[in-house]
Amino acid sequence: MKSFHYKDATYELDEQGCLLDPKTWTPEFAEGMARECDIPVLSGEHWDVIRYVRDAYEKTGICPTIFAACKASGLRPQEMQKLFPTGYHRGLCRVAGVHYRVSHMPYGAHLRESMADLRALSADKVYSTDVRGFLVDPDSWDENFAIHRAAEMRIPGGQLTDEHWRIIYYLRDVYQVQRRIPNIYETCESCDLDLDSFEQLFPDGYHRGALKIAGLRFVK
Numbered sequence: 001m002k003s004f005h006y007k008d009a010t011y012e013l014d015e016q017g018c019l020l021d022p023k024t025w026t027p028e029f030a031e032g033m034a035r036e037c038d039i040p041v042l043s044g045e046h047w048d049v050i051r052y053v054r055d056a057y058e059k060t061g062i063c064p065t066i067f068a069a070c071k072a073s074g075l076r077p078q079e080m081q082k083l084f085p086t087g088y089h090r091g092l093c094r095v096a097g098v099h100y101r102v103s104h105m106p107y108g109a110h111l112r113e114s115m116a117d118l119r120a121l122s123a124d125k126v127y128s129t130d131v132r133g134f135l136v137d138p139d140s141w142d143e144n145f146a147i148h149r150a151a152e153m154r155i156p157g158g159q160l161t162d163e164h165w166r167i168i169y170y171l172r173d174v175y176q177v178q179r180r181i182p183n184i185y186e187t188c189e190s191c192d193l194d195l196d197s198f199e200q201l202f203p204d205g206y207h208r209g210a211l212k213i214a215g216l217r218f219v220k
Contacts, residue, residue, distance in 0.1 A: 006032030016090075016192065018099035022057060025097030033095045037086045042095075046083055049073045053096040062177060063098045066189055089192045132208075134217035138175060141215030149213050154203040160213075164201055167191050171214040181216050 001020065002013040007028050012020040017036070019025055030050055034042050042050070052072050056064040064072075066088040070080055084091030093099060127145055128136040133152075135141055146168060150160050160168070170191055174182050182190070184206040188198055202209035211217060 004029075004032065004036075014099065016099070018094050019097040022098050025054070029097060030095050033097075037084065037091045037095055039084065039091075039095070046095075049075070049080070049083065049092060050096045053092060053098060057096075057098040060177070062173065063093060063190075065174065065182060065186055068178075088189050130217075134212055135215040138215050138217075141172070145215055146213045153209060153213070156200065156203070161201075164213075167193075167198075167201065167210060168214045171210065171216060175214075175216055181211065181218060 002015070002017065004011045004013050004017075009026070009028060011024060011029055014020050019029065019033075031042060034040075034046070039046065049069060052069060053064060056062075056068070056072075066077065066080065069075075069088070069092070070077055073080075075083070080088065080092070084095070086094075125142075125144065127140060130136055133149070135145065147160060150164070151158060155164070167187065170187060171182065174180065184195070184198070187193075187206070187210070188195060193201075198206070198210075202213075204212075207218065
């Protein structure tokens with residue numbers, strides 16, 4: 001845990017430099033953090049986007065995606081990049097005092113206490129998949145499906161790590177809240193990953209790897 005001091009106030013940050021508790025955010029925090037994110041002065045356009053992110057987070061408890069923020073603000077991704085040069089997650093979200101945390105739980109907290117418990121709960125469950133192994137009904141997905149599907153893939157070490165679950169639950173959260181599937185660029189941006197890191201986690205790719213494990217599929 002880190003500390004950030006600005007104008008006689010001290011704020012607690014997480015290991016990525018984001019505000020630990022979004023409720024402690026203040027406009028003064030935004031001003032100070034903006035300077036840390038290569039923004040000397042916050043303009044009215046900056047504040048419009050910051051307020052959208054704050055309002056969306058306070059209403060839903062979920063950090064909005066970059067595409068939702070662009071749409072609400074009437075900005076193109078390139079224009080958003082000019083406003084927040086260090087990026088959406090490492091720039092705008094840091095300044096706005098929100099951070100994408102999977103379902104507001106520590107990574108891996110979605111898992112049962114043990115694999116044995118999980119298998120016992122789902123031992124008799126039957127999943128309907130298409131000819132390529134994609135789950136037909138995304139709402140029938142559970143962690144048991146993800147674990148068994150991942151075992152059939154080239155996941156490093158053969159097991160899903162906290163980092164895998166962070167991405168899987170990001171995909172699931174976006175689908176459940178917005179009924180859409182984010183693309184790989186949005187996923188990498190929101191999960192603070194580059195494409196090389198993503199490929200190392202899911203060697204089978206975005207569609208045939210991450211989405212399949214998350215019980216999602218693109219339907220033409």
